[in-house]
Amino acid sequence: MSDRHQVVILGGGFAGLYAAQALKRAPLDITLIDRRNYHLFQPLLYQVATGSLSPGEIAAPIRGVLSNQKNARVLLGEAVDIDPAAKHVSLKDGAAIPYDSLIVATGSQVSYFGHEEWKIWAPGLKSVEDATTIRHKILVAFEAAERTADPIERFSWLTFVIVGAGPTGVELAGALNEIANHTLKHDFRSISSQDARIIIVDGGKRVLATYPEDLSKHAEQQLCYLGTRVRTGVTVTNVDEDGVTLKTPTGEEHIAAHTVIWAAGVTVTDFARTLAKKTSATTDRAGHIQVAPDLTIPNFPDIYVVGDLALVNDKVNKPLPGVAQVAMQTGSYAARAIARKAQGRTPPPPFSYLNKGDLAVIGRAAAVANIFGVHLSGFIAWLVWLFIHLMYIVEFQSRILVLIEWGFLYLTFNRGARLITGVAANKSIGKPEPLENLGE
Amino acid sequence: MSDRHQVVILGGGFAGLYAAQALKRAPLDITLIDRRNYHLFQPLLYQVATGSLSPGEIAAPIRGVLSNQKNARVLLGEAVDIDPAAKHVSLKDGAAIPYDSLIVATGSQVSYFGHEEWKIWAPGLKSVEDATTIRHKILVAFEAAERTADPIERFSWLTFVIVGAGPTGVELAGALNEIANHTLKHDFRSISSQDARIIIVDGGKRVLATYPEDLSKHAEQQLCYLGTRVRTGVTVTNVDEDGVTLKTPTGEEHIAAHTVIWAAGVTVTDFARTLAKKTSATTDRAGHIQVAPDLTIPNFPDIYVVGDLALVNDKVNKPLPGVAQVAMQTGSYAARAIARKAQGRTPPPPFSYLNKGDLAVIGRAAAVANIFGVHLSGFIAWLVWLFIHLMYIVEFQSRILVLIEWGFLYLTFNRGARLITGVAANKSIGKPEPLENLGE
Numbered sequence: 001m002s003d004r005h006q007v008v009i010l011g012g013g014f015a016g017l018y019a020a021q022a023l024k025r026a027p028l029d030i031t032l033i034d035r036r037n038y039h040l041f042q043p044l045l046y047q048v049a050t051g052s053l054s055p056g057e058i059a060a061p062i063r064g065v066l067s068n069q070k071n072a073r074v075l076l077g078e079a080v081d082i083d084p085a086a087k088h089v090s091l092k093d094g095a096a097i098p099y100d101s102l103i104v105a106t107g108s109q110v111s112y113f114g115h116e117e118w119k120i121w122a123p124g125l126k127s128v129e130d131a132t133t134i135r136h137k138i139l140v141a142f143e144a145a146e147r148t149a150d151p152i153e154r155f156s157w158l159t160f161v162i163v164g165a166g167p168t169g170v171e172l173a174g175a176l177n178e179i180a181n182h183t184l185k186h187d188f189r190s191i192s193s194q195d196a197r198i199i200i201v202d203g204g205k206r207v208l209a210t211y212p213e214d215l216s217k218h219a220e221q222q223l224c225y226l227g228t229r230v231r232t233g234v235t236v237t238n239v240d241e242d243g244v245t246l247k248t249p250t251g252e253e254h255i256a257a258h259t260v261i262w263a264a265g266v267t268v269t270d271f272a273r274t275l276a277k278k279t280s281a282t283t284d285r286a287g288h289i290q291v292a293p294d295l296t297i298p299n300f301p302d303i304y305v306v307g308d309l310a311l312v313n314d315k316v317n318k319p320l321p322g323v324a325q326v327a328m329q330t331g332s333y334a335a336r337a338i339a340r341k342a343q344g345r346t347p348p349p350p351f352s353y354l355n356k357g358d359l360a361v362i363g364r365a366a367a368v369a370n371i372f373g374v375h376l377s378g379f380i381a382w383l384v385w386l387f388i389h390l391m392y393i394v395e396f397q398s399r400i401l402v403l404i405e406w407g408f409l410y411l412t413f414n415r416g417a418r419l420i421t422g423v424a425a426n427k428s429i430g431k432p433e434p435l436e437n438l439g440e
Numbered sequence: 441m442s443d444r445h446q447v448v449i450l451g452g453g454f455a456g457l458y459a460a461q462a463l464k465r466a467p468l469d470i471t472l473i474d475r476r477n478y479h480l481f482q483p484l485l486y487q488v489a490t491g492s493l494s495p496g497e498i499a500a501p502i503r504g505v506l507s508n509q510k511n512a513r514v515l516l517g518e519a520v521d522i523d524p525a526a527k528h529v530s531l532k533d534g535a536a537i538p539y540d541s542l543i544v545a546t547g548s549q550v551s552y553f554g555h556e557e558w559k560i561w562a563p564g565l566k567s568v569e570d571a572t573t574i575r576h577k578i579l580v581a582f583e584a585a586e587r588t589a590d591p592i593e594r595f596s597w598l599t600f601v602i603v604g605a606g607p608t609g610v611e612l613a614g615a616l617n618e619i620a621n622h623t624l625k626h627d628f629r630s631i632s633s634q635d636a637r638i639i640i641v642d643g644g645k646r647v648l649a650t651y652p653e654d655l656s657k658h659a660e661q662q663l664c665y666l667g668t669r670v671r672t673g674v675t676v677t678n679v680d681e682d683g684v685t686l687k688t689p690t691g692e693e694h695i696a697a698h699t700v701i702w703a704a705g706v707t708v709t710d711f712a713r714t715l716a717k718k719t720s721a722t723t724d725r726a727g728h729i730q731v732a733p734d735l736t737i738p739n740f741p742d743i744y745v746v747g748d749l750a751l752v753n754d755k756v757n758k759p760l761p762g763v764a765q766v767a768m769q770t771g772s773y774a775a776r777a778i779a780r781k782a783q784g785r786t787p788p789p790p791f792s793y794l795n796k797g798d799l800a801v802i803g804r805a806a807a808v809a810n811i812f813g814v815h816l817s818g819f820i821a822w823l824v825w826l827f828i829h830l831m832y833i834v835e836f837q838s839r840i841l842v843l844i845e846w847g848f849l850y851l852t853f854n855r856g857a858r859l860i861t862g863v864a865a866n867k868s869i870g871k872p873e874p875l876e877n878l879g880e
Contacts, residue, residue, distance in 0.1 A: 037579060038859050054496030059859050063627035073629040076583045128859065139477060143516045187503035189513040419478050419499050419568065 004029050005342035008089060008097055010079050010271070011105035012039050012062045014324045015307025015331035019103050020072050021065075022335035028342050030072040031097060033089075037061055037076055040128065043324055043389060046168060048131035049261075050138065050175035051183075051419075055128045079106070079271050084279055084300055101302050101338045104275060104289075105331060108308040108322055111267035111286065118239035122260040125168055134261055135419070138179065141259045142196075146188045152256075158196045159257035161244050163236055164264035165202035166209070167323075167360040170219060172261060173200045174363040177226045182364075199255060201231045201246060202264075208368070210321050211358050215368040218377040222362045236264075266322060272309050279303065284311055288319070293350030295334050304337070306330035314353055324392070329353060359385045444469050445782035448529060448537055450519050450711070451545035452479050452502045454764045455747025455771035459543050460512050461505075462775035468782050470512040471537060473529075477501055477516055480568065483764055483829060486608060488571035489701075490578065490615035491623075491859075495568045519546070519711045524718055524740055541742050541778045544715060544729075545771060548748040548762055551707035551726065558679035562700040565608055574701055575859070578619070581699045582636075586628045592696075598636045599697035601684050603676055604704035605642035606649070607763075607800040610659060612701060613640045613668045614803040621667060622804075639695060641671045641686060642704075648808070650761050651798050655808040658817040662802045676704075706762060712749050719743065724751055728759070733790030735774050744777070746770035754793055764832070769793060799825045 005028040009016045012034035020032050038059040047053040066072045075097075081090040088098040110124030123133045138160070145157035160176055162169045180196035187193065200207070200223070206216040207223070207230060220230050231246070234253075238245040243257040268287035276283050279297045282290040288311035289297065295310060297303045307327035312320045320326045333351045340347060357371040361382060369381035376384060445468040449456045452474035460472050478499040487493040506512045515537070521530040528538040550564030563573045578600070585597035600616055602609045620636035627633065640647070640663070646656040647663070647670060660670050671686070674693075678685040683697040708727035716723050719737045722730040728751035729737065735750060737743045747767035752760045760766045773791045780787060797811040801822060809821035816824060 037583065054494035055859055056494035056496075061627075061859070063624070067626040074627075075587070143477065147515070184503070186507040187501075187514075419495060419501070 005338075006031070006098060006100045007103065007338055008033065008099035008101075009103045009105060010034075010089065011107055011307070012036065012074075013042070013105060013107050013307060014327035015105035015107075016103065017062070017065065018328045018331035019105065019306065019335040020069070022332045023071070023339060024069050026071070026335075026339040026342065028071065028339070030069075031075055031099075032062065032066065032072060033075045033077050033079060033091070033097070034062060035076070035078045037063065039065060041392075042126075043392075045125055045128075045131050046171045046175060048128065049125055049134040049172065050179060051135050052175070055132065059128065080274070081271075082275055082278055084303065087302065099302070101304070101341070103304045103306060103331070103334050103338070104272070104309060105307040105327070106269045106272055106309055108266040108268055108286075110262060111265040112262065113265055115239070118262070121241055122163060122239045122244075122262040124262045125172070137259050137261075138176070142184060142188065142191070142193060144258070145191045147190075154191065156243065156256045156258045158191070159243070159255065159259070160196060160198045161255055161257045161260045162198070162200045163202075163239075163244070163260065163262050165200050165204070165207035165230070165232065166263060167358075169200055169202070169261075169263035170207055170223065170360050170362060172263060173198055173223060173228045174226065174361060174366070177228055177363055181227060197229065198227065199229045199231060199257075201234050201236065201244070203233070203235045205232055207232065208358075208360055211360070211368065212370055212375060215358075215370055215375055215377065219360060219362055219368045222366045222368075222377070226363045226366065266308070268309055275303075275305075284319070294337055294347060295330055295351050304334035306334050312351065312353070314355070320353055323358075325356060326353065359388065361385050445778075446471070446538060446540045447543065447778055448473065448539035448541070449543045449545060450474075450529065451547055451747070452476065452514075453482070453545060453547050453747060454767035455545035455547075456543065457502070457505065458768045458771035459545065459746065459775040460509070462772045463511070463779055464509050466511070466775075466779040466782065468511065468779070470509075471515055472502065472506065472512060473515045473517050473519060473531070473537070474502060475516070475518045477503065479505060481832075482566075485565055485568075485571050486611045486615060488568065489565055489574040489612065490619060491575050492615070495572065499568065520714070521711075522715055522718055524743065527742065539742070541744070541781070543744045543746060543771070543774050543778070544712070544749060545747040545767070546709045546712055546749055548706040548708055548726075550702060551705040552702065553705055555679070558702070561681055562603065562679045562684075562702040564702045565612070577699050577701075578616070582624060582628065582631070582633060584698070585631045587630075594631065596683065596696045596698045598631070599683070599695065599699070600636060600638045601695055601697045601700045602638070602640045603642075603679075603684065603700065603702050605640050605644070605647035605670070605672065606703060607798075609640055609642070609701075609703035610647055610663065610800050610802060612703060613638055613663060614666065614801060614806070617666045617668055617803055637669065638667065639669045639671060639697075641674050641676065641684070643673070643675045645672055647672065648798075648800055651800070651808065652810055652815060655798075655810055655815055655817065659800060659802055659808045662806045662808075662817070666803045666806065706748070708749055715743075715745075724759070734777055734787060735770055735791050744774035746774050752791065752793070754795070760793055763798075765796060766793065799828065801825050
């Protein structure tokens with residue numbers, strides 16, 4: 001340990017990594033701590049779940065990203081506790097890591113709104129393991145439909161329900177459509193993959209609720225056109241091996257489906273809850289921590305909260321969404337503030353968010369985009385989406401590879417990464433399988 | 441079911457897939473059964489284990505490969521029993537699949553020579569899961585070495601023992617060398633990845649024992665030059681969390697190592713043993729089935745055994761090795777024989793193996809090759825290896841992607857696919873972890 005200012009960053013997602021990189025030239029020491037050894041390009045995780053990309057293509061080893069940044073070291077570990085008075089965090093293995101400034105960027109995780117028992121039948125999509133689990137479930141469903149002689153069972157295997165019509169849900173639905181209607185078209189002999197029913201359900205009034213209304217409308221039209229049934233204004237009241245139960249305006253309804261994917265809610269990590277308690281911070285219902293205008297926790301000027309975990313309001317006092325853009329900007333802001341403080345300079349002006357826009361892809365050459373207030377949809381929006389996502393993929397290598405992979409996918413409809421790994425596949429053919437049994 | 445000749449193929453490896461494809465234009469029905477939904481390009485599996493390729497890049501969905509072959513259908517399932525009199529095989533889920541001709545291409549699996557208890561400390565390399573497990577172990581070892589303050593522990597974490605100096609062992613050693621000396625060179629702050637010790641041990645007299653002697657010599661020299669210690673003529677007598685115990689000509693010896701990889705022996709699957717029993721076939725000690733000159737089991741002219749599982753002798757009466765070349769040629773031969781039989785034509789002449797040569801890569805631009813009797817080593821051999829492997833990768837898409845991925849790797853030394861997935865990584869930092877706990 002040198003006597004330089006010690007910055008500890010918890011989390012190597014967009015917020016944490018951008019914070020570390022923004023400190024590259026600052027005369028201080030950085031320790032970035034993450035449970036994983038890789039940064040995950042979350043916006044493309046749905047492409048792993050649907051077999052067009054491999055996990056390695058959307059993940060970059062954190063050590064690799066920071067290997068030439070001499071003032072940064074990387075620790076594989078999980079923060080479990082904090083002592084804000086003594087200024088150190090404790091890791092799961094017992095190590096205590098002291099800090100002068102702390103950046104908390106531990107992100108969010110899937111929430112089942114108190115119904116954790118649904119998890120085994122409806123995996124969420126936050127990690128590489130989640131994505132390969134979903135890939136497994138989707139591919140096995142088609143295999144099981146091919147095998148069964150019972151028409152009702154076959155119908156259940158060919159029905160896919162996505163809970164939540166935010167960007168993740170919409171993008172998953174689009175990719176599933178493409179799998180059913182193109183990728184697997186010639187692969188089966190007893191079924192037609194085009195018989196698959198894809199249903200997206202949401203409690204809200206429209207898909208992509210955080211987007212401008214006209215784009216929601218466009219997105220819904222494109223989803224419909226590509227073959228997804230959109231059910232808004234319905235609430236999920238149960239999920240089990242036979243499907244989902246909905247509360248609709250006209251009463252209760254059951255959708256028989258062996259594949260349910262959860263894209264509905266988020267909550268914070270256990271560490272974030274501990275942090276909020278120890279600092280008496282204000283949180284919202286999901287646990288997001290309310291921060292001061294400089295992104296610190298009130299009364300704790302050395303603790304910055306950034307990314308998905310932070311509850312930051314925009315100019316019209318609406319909370320900012322949990323997207324990569326917000327994470328990058330809050331991460332960089334905290335880094336700049338710390339660098340100035342460590343050098344005895346004046347603090348920067350309060351954080352303000354520059355909204356570059358929103359983007360969601362719905363299928364082949366179909367997307368909606370709101371770029372600096374300009375609303376686009378269809379092919380143009382899809383090209384914008386392509387360009388922006390490629391520019392932001394962290395590693396140069398991945399960027400080129402992903403582009404080429406997509407080029408092939410676009411031309412051939414072929415998804416190379418559709419592997420059923422983990423448990424021996426035939427164990428799971430023929431009957432729905434709870435999540436714990438998937439060995440991936 | 442039509443009344444055409446029914447061919448059932450067990451296994452979608454090189455032998456099974458080549459058999460199916462060789463029957464493309466034959467007027468018969470093919471059912472290919474595999475436990476996995478993908479064909480695995482086994483010769484490159486060590487590259488997944490060492491983080492340069494993702495599983496999706498060396499696997500092709502079997503349905504995708506055969507989607508345009510109208511006479512073939514694919515079943516995801518595992519054969520567990522056979523009734524050679526009634527001519528049907530039974531799958532694990534109870535289904536009975538009748539056949540007119542059967543091609544058994546179930547391959548081989550890792551054998552610990554009766555010491556199954558070593559498996560949890562020394563994973564083998566046969567499946568995608570094996571490869572990601574090894575990748576996990578290697579990456580975690582460097583992480584643990586970075587974390588520990590104890591110099592003896594650090595030494596154990598930085599010692600990698602590979603048991604078996606056949607092609608797999610040699611190629612793994614070469615890739616590990618490159619990881620330690622190049623890829624991770626700038627990634628750590630407390631250790632130098634170049635301190636890693638890589639040791640390859642084998643009971644035989646030389647590495648690559650099935651290769652011509654001069655090439656073994658070359659391979660050993662190149663391994664040495666790149667930094668691997670080669671220990672031949674030593675037998676492993678124990679493997680546990682602390683390392684391996686060896687019997688050497690001068691007595692017993694212990695190598696302290698937290699990472700041991702098993703590349704030593706193979707055996708056959710349970711189904712193959714059942715098949716041998718039901719047909720009273722002759723087997724060798726590992727369970728390989730002795731076949732007639734037309735690759736059928738003596739007295740069972742409708743059951744062909746091909747690939748790794750078959751015990752076929754070459755012209756000088758030595759058994760053919762378990763390599764992709766032999767699998768492809770035996771698979772195609774069985775297909776041709778069946779097609780002729782089904783059409784009432786004369787059987788083909790007895791199987792004879794055309795040995796195109798042997799190839800093993802030892803590191804960056806370092807390899808040994810025996811091509812139609814011409815012995816090559818170094819850069820030329822490496823180019824030959826590159827060319828041949830790319831030509832044989834089943835799917836066009838993968839072929840291009842793999843080439844590009846290798847191009848980047850060669851130029852940048854960067855291995856993009858070095859992900860620690862499965863269990864939360866910090867669970868396994870600091871103490872060796874038996875295999876069952878790896879959640880991949």
